[in-house]
Amino acid sequence: MLSRTADHLFWMARYTERAENTARMLDANHQLSLLPQSDEFAKQGWRAMLSISELSGAYEAEHGGWTSRDVIEFMSRDRNNLSSIVSCLRAARENARAVRGSITTELWETINTTWLECQKLLADGILRRDPSEFFEWVKFRSHLFRGVQLGTMVRDEAFYFMRLGTFIERSDNTARILDVKFEMREQFGTPGGTQSLDYYHWTALLRSVSGFEVYRKVYRDVITPERVAGLLILFADWPRSLAASLDEVRDVLGRVRNARSAQTERMAQQLFDDVRRGRIGDILDAGLHAYLTEFLARINDLASGISRDFLVPLAPQEPEAVAA
Incomplete structure (x- = not known):
């Protein structure tokens, strides 16, 4: 497969996953x-x-204060923010349009319709009326994208580069979501000083990654921060965990390998092995923030290796080079 075609497929899937996350x-x-x-x-x-x-810097350059409405607008619809939902969906569509011959008609129509409906929803004021409704819609459209991909695409290189983009992005974002919530807990403790509010915070985190019902099924007990971290990092049977995402990445790299990719395959295997061998008690004792910071650096190196071996090399000014 031509590297430019692989690049478009990889980033089409990665931007869709980024919008969802x-x-x-x-x-x-x-x-x-x-x-x-x-x-x-x-x-x-x-x-x-x-x-x-x-x-933070990009937000502060545009806004004077920290309000939920301003942050939601900035992260949802600000076209100057290349990581906003609307920017990601637009980029996914542009990448899909560039490789329409490599994807099915159903997949193209799903991506194109998502972009068109997104603009209409935002113009109709959904963010002011009910932000959660918009966020649920974004998640649903991302699920639909993957469902149509799985249901209509041949399992060839085009399919696998889309999978690769999805799970590189997912592992990055799961680590970031977890890091945000644990950093808040370490800095400020339980909000309001009550266990009931602590419960709602961890429940919200689990629901944000579709993990609440999974947690109940696995642990059948009270929600604790340690078990939440264990689920999101180590539980390989759940598709949004770091372990599961890395398992998918290493599998796909084995399917699309070329003469240059041996080192990148070893990086993926080593990162997967290190995560699977981890014990949540040891991770928390050493510091979860430090663990996740190192993980994000290593997943960024892995993404750079994939770009070097298979895709169009990233230019320093491109948004994906910053957020990979």
Whole structure:
């Protein structure tokens, strides 16, 4: 497959997954902001989300204060923000349009319709009326994208480069979502000082990654931060965990390998092995933030290796080079 075609397919899937995960982070913070808590704690939640997404500077350049409405607008519809939902969906569509001959008609129509409906929903004022409705819509359209992909695409290189983009992005974003919430807990403790509010915060985190019912099925017990971290990092049978995402990445790399990719395959295998061998107690004792910071650096190196071996090399000014 031509590297430019592989590049478009990889980023089409990655941008779609990024839009979904941005919606998940926004929805979790929005739901938490509705709970009884101090204004400062609520503001810190939005600051932390933008910080872990490396967007604090861009936000502060446009806005004078930290309000939920401003952050939601910036992360949802600001076209100057290349990581906003609308920017990601537009980029996914442009990449899909460039390779229409390599994807099915059904998949193209799904992506194109998503872009058109997104513009209509935002123009109709859905963010002012009910932000959570918009975030659920984004998640649904991303699920539909993957469903149509699985149901209509031949299992060839085009299919596998889409899978590769999806799971590189998912592992990155799952780590960021987890890091934001644990950093808030370490800095400010339980909001309001009550266990009931702590429960709602961890429940919101689990729901943001579609993990609440999975948690109940696996643990059948009270929600604790340690078990939440264990689920999101180590539980390989759940498709949104770091372990599961890396398992998919290493499998796909084995299917699309070329003469240059041996080192990148070894990087993926080593990262997967290190995650699977981890024990949540040891990870927390050493510091979850440090663990996730190292993980994000390594997944970024892995994405760079994939770009070097298979795709069009990333230019420093391109958004994906910043957020990969």
